[in-house]
Amino acid sequence: MTDMTKPVVAPPGSIVSGDLMQLLYRLSAALLICIILALLNDSFLSLGNILNVLRQTSLLFFIASGLTLVVLTAGLDLSVGANVALSACLAGTVIQHTGSPLLGVLTGLLAGGIVGLLNGVMVTALRIPSFIATYGMLWVLNGLTYWYMAGETIHGFPPGFRQIGSGYLFGLPIPVYLLLIFLAIGTAFAQRTIWGQEIYAVGANPVAARLSGIPVARRLLLVYGVSGTMAGLASIIFLARLNSAEADIGESLTLPAIAAVLIGGTSLFGGVGTVFGTFIGALILTLVLNGMNLLSVNANWQPFITGVIVIVAVWLDMTTRRHKL
Amino acid sequence: MKPNKGLICIALPLVLSATFAATARADGETVAVFTKNQTNPFFQTVRVGADLAAKTLNAKTLHYIPTKPDSIPEQLSQVEDVVVKKPDAVVFTPVDYKAMVPGVEKINDAKIPTVNITDRSAGGKFIAFVGADDYNLGLDTGRYLFKALGGKGSVVIIEGVKGSLTSVDRVRGFNDAIKENPGVKLLASQPGNYQRLQALQVMENLMQSNSQIDGVLAANDAMAVGAIEALDGANRKAQVIGINGTKEAVDAVKSGKLLATGDYNGFAQGCIGTMIAIRTLRNQPVVTEIVLKPTIITKDNYQPFDVALDARTCPTWDEAAKFATK
Numbered sequence: 001m002t003d004m005t006k007p008v009v010a011p012p013g014s015i016v017s018g019d020l021m022q023l024l025y026r027l028s029a030a031l032l033i034c035i036i037l038a039l040l041n042d043s044f045l046s047l048g049n050i051l052n053v054l055r056q057t058s059l060l061f062f063i064a065s066g067l068t069l070v071v072l073t074a075g076l077d078l079s080v081g082a083n084v085a086l087s088a089c090l091a092g093t094v095i096q097h098t099g100s101p102l103l104g105v106l107t108g109l110l111a112g113g114i115v116g117l118l119n120g121v122m123v124t125a126l127r128i129p130s131f132i133a134t135y136g137m138l139w140v141l142n143g144l145t146y147w148y149m150a151g152e153t154i155h156g157f158p159p160g161f162r163q164i165g166s167g168y169l170f171g172l173p174i175p176v177y178l179l180l181i182f183l184a185i186g187t188a189f190a191q192r193t194i195w196g197q198e199i200y201a202v203g204a205n206p207v208a209a210r211l212s213g214i215p216v217a218r219r220l221l222l223v224y225g226v227s228g229t230m231a232g233l234a235s236i237i238f239l240a241r242l243n244s245a246e247a248d249i250g251e252s253l254t255l256p257a258i259a260a261v262l263i264g265g266t267s268l269f270g271g272v273g274t275v276f277g278t279f280i281g282a283l284i285l286t287l288v289l290n291g292m293n294l295l296s297v298n299a300n301w302q303p304f305i306t307g308v309i310v311i312v313a314v315w316l317d318m319t320t321r322r323h324k325l
Numbered sequence: 326m327k328p329n330k331g332l333i334c335i336a337l338p339l340v341l342s343a344t345f346a347a348t349a350r351a352d353g354e355t356v357a358v359f360t361k362n363q364t365n366p367f368f369q370t371v372r373v374g375a376d377l378a379a380k381t382l383n384a385k386t387l388h389y390i391p392t393k394p395d396s397i398p399e400q401l402s403q404v405e406d407v408v409v410k411k412p413d414a415v416v417f418t419p420v421d422y423k424a425m426v427p428g429v430e431k432i433n434d435a436k437i438p439t440v441n442i443t444d445r446s447a448g449g450k451f452i453a454f455v456g457a458d459d460y461n462l463g464l465d466t467g468r469y470l471f472k473a474l475g476g477k478g479s480v481v482i483i484e485g486v487k488g489s490l491t492s493v494d495r496v497r498g499f500n501d502a503i504k505e506n507p508g509v510k511l512l513a514s515q516p517g518n519y520q521r522l523q524a525l526q527v528m529e530n531l532m533q534s535n536s537q538i539d540g541v542l543a544a545n546d547a548m549a550v551g552a553i554e555a556l557d558g559a560n561r562k563a564q565v566i567g568i569n570g571t572k573e574a575v576d577a578v579k580s581g582k583l584l585a586t587g588d589y590n591g592f593a594q595g596c597i598g599t600m601i602a603i604r605t606l607r608n609q610p611v612v613t614e615i616v617l618k619p620t621i622i623t624k625d626n627y628q629p630f631d632v633a634l635d636a637r638t639c640p641t642w643d644e645a646a647k648f649a650t651k
Contacts, residue, residue: 043533043534044533046533049530049533052529052530056526056529059522139392142392146363146364149364150363150369151363151364151366151368151369151370151372152366152369152572153547153573155576166554166557238522241525241558242521242551242554243550243554244521246364246366246521246547247363247364248362248364248365248394251394252518252523253522289526289527289530290526290530290533292515293515293526293527293530293534294531294534296512296514296515299484299514300487302516303487
């Protein structure tokens, strides 16, 4: 995947190019898991469980979709989980003190976005490698959140606000609508806008991108800002779904988000990948847990099985794509 | 400090202030308190208890908390720090009861008297151990749930971090309580890793494959509350119990959402552990082991737990000594 011959623009996984087969290839691992689970357990294919899995996928997808743009530029954002924790705690405080869900949502998005922009500034203006900059940010955010929360838990939000996480509209959970909306926006942005294409170009070859007149620093600032804002959105969904937040909620979110991006076929070396692929990655991770719960797999074996399935899923994806190309 | 107790008894304060003039204050001993992390509300209750006990006895506390939660290397380096700074005593919660034994031995070598609280260390020398009994907490909260269910029904267990001492013992207690009730059927025992979100998702998934769940046994409060949110979201009802006795759980018991939570007594552990450390320095009699009896917090007895942490008072030494198991 590191080959020098990869196209500067035109990502190979583009689903809006209309290539249905390509989409099926990308889905193959997820479909295989679904077929196996459907054969093993009657409840798996029920409408209730499908909606359940999609709702569970949403939180991970929000974090991972913003992160996808960062990885497309050959960067990484390790601070997303810590960002979710801080944004959730701040948004939760605002909702409890003002009673206004709207102010809370704005606080969460703003806090997440500011953190993201700060990451962007470190990467562009200060030229700190993104891995280090966001790793440092992770600790700064953890420190702030631990200090701010002092071991407390914020809990109890107005029912109206909690609808964002647990409500239904025409039979579909509201987080699933948000998932579909952001999947569409993310895909359209990355594949159909000039800014999106420029992001691919920056990741594929930053020097060529700069020489061809792309404002590299501004595009980088944009992707880190978007990644942070999506973490802020995830924090709102977290609050609305869990009705509470504490300082340590982020730690278990970062690695799965990175995994979802990479399982979805986005290259760590930049320039290759899609938001839709990331959705599939998040879906696979969620399906595995869902399946293990439904089948009552012994807790001792769950980490092992998760690991094996992740490896097989990526191998399958790579093989089918190689076959296609 | 063990020989010539009678002599030191009178001279101790003088000796201390002379010997440790550089590090310890003359007006009170310094106790280094080690806890596992800054994020779990339980350890906050331990720290508040320790601070309060020290303040009452006119001593000082110095807190050592890994910035990365439950980090073994970080706690080890904090131990090295303490060995250099030489506080008068240490109150110690190992982040890992086996891996921290070399750390405890370093404190032993530096001849700093140490009290072990919360998780019993697998090795090293301690003046005393103060903790709660995870197995009995699991057993008693389980029994309470099954009594509420009339000794029958279908239940699920949400386990904590696999391999952690607390989770293993609590889940063993849950399972033994189930064995006592032949009418209770265990549908599933799945991991929630002590995390709220994971417990919510586990519960959502288990509800898909089980149309009737009467009871939920969660190995900590955050997971119990996560399970309740999942039940609410699906418009289903089940009796839920948790463990730790956090503020959030007490609120949920008060509002009737949570059936009960087993009190892990962090506050009392912090109080008594620190009291033993200071009493040892002052050559007052101590006990060598206190395993606090599980208290089940329910809607009938939650009131004493429904107060702000810093408004609580430590047990007196006479009260604490009554819990002595050795």
